[in-house]
Structure formats: structure tokens, C-alpha cells
Amino acid sequence: MKAGLAPGLAAPRIGARRWLSAVLLVLLVMVAGLLIGSVALPTTGVVGAMLDRLPLVTVEHGLTPTQLDVLFEIRAPRLVMGAMVGAILAVAGAGYQGVFRNPLADPYLLGVAAGAGLGATLIIGLGAGTGWIPPFAFAGGLASVVLTYALSRTVGGRTTTSLILAGVAVAAFATAIQTFLLQRNNDTLREVYSWILGRLTTIGWSEVGLLLPYAVVATVALMVHRRHLDVLALGDEESAALGVDVARVRLLVVGAATLATAAAVAVSGLIGFVGIIVPHTVRLVTGWSYRVIIPLSLAYGAVFLMLADLGARTLVAPAELPIGVVTAFVGAPFFLLVLRSMRGSS
């Protein structure tokens, strides 16, 4: 690397060790999530049954049909859904933070989640099928983020606070309309109430299939543009001078992050705190480059939400805790801890 560049610009890459540990952690939490639940399943039986599912492998696992249902129809899809939702909420948060060059940008603070919730409420109220929820949530989320951005520009230029204040106002507005709709239609929208608090309780493979295409598209788009986010950090003019089409990148990243948020909101309800905690924790540990932050946020977002859901389904077993409560309860202190430890070491 040429002299004169800041050391951080020397092509930060994810070291093999970091990759390996992230992947291992995801796998470890997945196995733990399959083994632990409100119903006790024999460990050897679970491992045997999983191996038995592999092609060309037959293992005597000794699980009853009911236990197999619990494992493969209830626990497994819920775990996969938790991983996907956590991953895409975290990566969406990282994307927003990069585009807006704003450390506080997050699907919730920008009003995207509330807008997506309003879109979903509207379509549920109209009685359309579940397949329609993601596109409507996306439309609501996109409208909100555009409104937030436009408001922040007209109100107070491009300071950090004006964007967040605009986001809070847009979120409040969307929530107000949503609450009004709920109050007016007590009967038809009853299910929306529990959905607002975030739910993974009744997730099956069909919901996983519903989310998958949106998750893949959004993730690929964000992964492709992660280098451009590093360039954007230098400022608009510098980025343009370096040959980056600033407006196009911004549009694509915001679109992808909004799509990810909307899809997650549509399937699992409003689960807060992931989009801000995970990317920041990754950033504090690995540095500023989005080339590292984006992929690691995917992995640690999945880990975070799988762990939170493990808490939601075991802490008061056989009852359930709302997962949004767990993410906030675990996430906030953990984040402060990371923040403090990094201050101390630097």
C-alpha cells in the first residue's frame, strides 16, 4: 500500500480466523437451539434424527413421531426463521448506517419498521392472503424512509439528529394511523395486535419459504455494494471523484435494506434492537469497513436473534416471552458492556 494512506484504508479483509469463528458460532447456536426447548428431547436422539435426514444415511434415533414433529416441524423452522430475521435486520441496519453516514440509523429509528407495519396492517385489514403482506410492507417501509429523508433535508440539513428526529416523527405518524385502523376494526385486525409485539411462536416452513426470496435478494444487493459504502463514507464529492454513482448506490442500498426490513416485519412482526446493536458491536470489534461489517453483521445478527429466541421460549417454559422483550432486555446491557470495554482498551 502506498504511503500516506491511513492504515485502515489498506484493504481490510476478513481474516480466515474471523470467518471461521463466525460460521462456527452460527452452527453452535443452531445446534443448541435444536437441542433446547420447552419440551425435553434426548440429545442422542436429536443428533441421530438429524443425521438420519441426510441422504444415504440411516440412523436409529429412537424418537417418537411426536418428538420428530416437535424437532422438524416446530423447532427447526422457528430456528431458521430466527436466524434469517436476525441476519437481515442486522444487515439492513448496517446498510442504513452506511448510506446515511449516521451511526444511529436503524430500521426502527428511520420509521421503516413502523411504515412496513402500517402497510401490513392495511393489507391484513383488507383481507388479502399472507403472500401480499411482504410487498405491502415494503411499500409502506419505502414510503416512510423516503419521507424521513425528505423531512430531514427540509427541516435541518443533514445532521445526525435531524434525520433521527424526522424518523421518529414519521414512525409516530405511521403508528398513529395504524392504531386508528386497529381501533376501528377490532374484529378483523385482532391478530395484528400480537403480531405487533413480534412473534416467532407459530412459524412453520411455509413462512420460511415466504421470507427466503426477499432475504436473498436484499442480502445479495447489500453484499455487492458493501465496498461502495466505504467510499460513501468519504463524502459525496470524493465518492463521485472516485467514480461512484452516489445517487444510484444510495437508492439501491436503501431499497435493499428496506426490502429486508419489510420482509422480516411482514413475517415475524416488530422485533426491535437488532439493526443497531449488531452492526455496532461488529464495528467496535473489527473496525469501520463495511466490507467486514456487512458479512459479519449477517452472521452475528443470526446468532443474536437465535439466542434471544432461545430465551423467549425457555425462560418461562412452557410459556413464551415476547421476543421483542428479550432482544431489548438482553441487547441493551450487552451493547453498553461492549461500548465500555472498547473504551477501556483503546
Place this chain on the structure above:
Amino acid sequence: MRRIALLTALLLAIAACNGDETGATTTLPEASSSTTVGGTTTTASVPSTTEVESFPVTVTDATGEVTIEAEPHSIVSLSSTATEMLFAIGAGDQVVAVDEFSTYPEEAPRTDLSGFTPNLEAIIGYQPDLVVISFDPGELQSGLETVGVPSLLLPTALSLGDSYTQIEVLGAATGHIGEAAEVVGQMRRDIVSAVAGADIPDGISFYHEVDGTLYSTTSSSFLGQIYALLGLENIADAADDGSGFPQLASEYIVAADPDLIFLGDVDFGVTPESLSERPGWEGMTAVQNQAIVGLDSYLASNWGPRVVELVELIADAVSELTPVR
């Protein structure tokens, strides 16, 4: 302009927060205790047989003693259970307005008044001399008190005893003590005979579903006690969190494999067929045997005299569907 915009945003935020809270409350099951509802105490002497009872009377509701100066003739009821009770004890023609969810009896003067988000002005518009509610979102009772209208808060019963007490309180408050006692006596006899007539073997377990996100109810709730009365084993009791309405884990329900399933949410699109489509539920005993009973949501959520019908309905269903062992 900027200031105004910011102020508007702030107000909206506040409004949204408030709205959210009330929105959430309406879905939550009533957790407030009604154990404070004491026996009826009348200050005047109680003639036992005649309908002519002397006012003023003092009765006790969930918040304390309430004195009613004269026999009420313009009662507003914002509770479907209270409406049902008032008509059952012969005070129906003293009722001038009931809330939107008071669907029984048919002749009740239904209005668009809301029991969940009550509006003080709209209530006073009916010039009531007694208001009966089951839920005070805050300041409703004190608001009525400032305009001199007595009100009774009769919250969700936690036991049949609470239910009987509320009927007696309404009897004393409306000048129908004798009829209220008759209604209570009839309820007691009917429930005893329904329970005695039910042919239910020991150890039959069940799952009662409150809504599609697997909220259930334990034996500490009013509904749970009805099931317990019939000697049924409630799988939700293992998850008792003090609220009486825990949210169960899907895998727990599947593994507990109850003999019977009662659906309190059939009016919200949950059907016996849709249960078998839930991930992992198809193999459950109750789903395989179609031992699934849809409960009328009115019966499942009220605690008035028609609770007898609920007991009979459950007893019949259990006798009919109980698997042969």
C-alpha cells in the same frame, strides 16, 4: 414553521404512544382482581318478598362503597355481562343504553358506546342515573362522580362466586334483590346438575385456545375454573405465570398431546381444519380424533347467567368426544 413542525411531530409521538398503550390493553385479558367485591350491604332494611325496596342503598363494587340515592331508571351498561345480568334480574326496562358488544339479550338498547374506549360525554348524553362498567381505562369513574352519576365497576369475575356477588350487587343497586337471589339460586342448581350429569372419566386433558398465537388460560381464570369444575386437566396450568392467560409454546402443546381442544377463537377464523395445517399439529390425538370444540366467543368471554350454557356445552362436548380408553 420549523418549530410548528417539530411541535406537531412531538404531539403525534405522544398521541401515538398513548394510542399504542390503549390498543394493547384491549387485547389483554382482564387481570384486575374483583375479589374486593364484597357482599351486598344495604343501609336500609331489606324487605324480603316485595319489589318495593327502599333507597338510598349502599353497595360495594371493585373500588369501594357506592351509594345510590334513588331507584335508577336510566341505566347505562358498558359491559356485556352486566347487561345480561340486568336483564336476567328484571331490571331490563330501567336500562336506557348498552355498549356495542352487549349483544344479549336481543332487546337490549344497543348503541355505539364503547366499553373499551369509553367517552365520558357520550355516556352523560344519555343522562344516566347509574352507569355499570367492567373496565375503567382511567378516570371514567371519577369523571362520572364529578357530574354526580353513581357508577359500578364490576370487573371480569375470577370465580363463580364473583359472578354471583355481582348479580346480587346489581340486584341491590336496581331494586331487584329478590329476583337477583332467585337468578343466583337457579344458576347454582343448574350448574350442579350439569356437572353431575356429565359422564367424564378421570384424567382427561385439554387445551383451551384464546387466540391463534397460542394464548391459553389456566385454572386460575374464570373460564379455567369452569373446566376444573368438570374435572378436566388443563395443560396450560404448567405455564401459569400469574396472569391466568399464558402464551404457550407450540412444541409444548404438541408434546402434551391433550385429549380435547377447545377453541375460543372460532369467531376469528380459527377452525378445526386450520389446526391440522399448523406445523407439527397434524399428528396430535385431538386433531386425529377431531376432538375439537369451537366455543361461542360470547359464552367464552362473559361471566353472566349464561355461564350455565357454557358449562352444559362443555359437559356435553366432553361426554360426547371423550376418547374410549
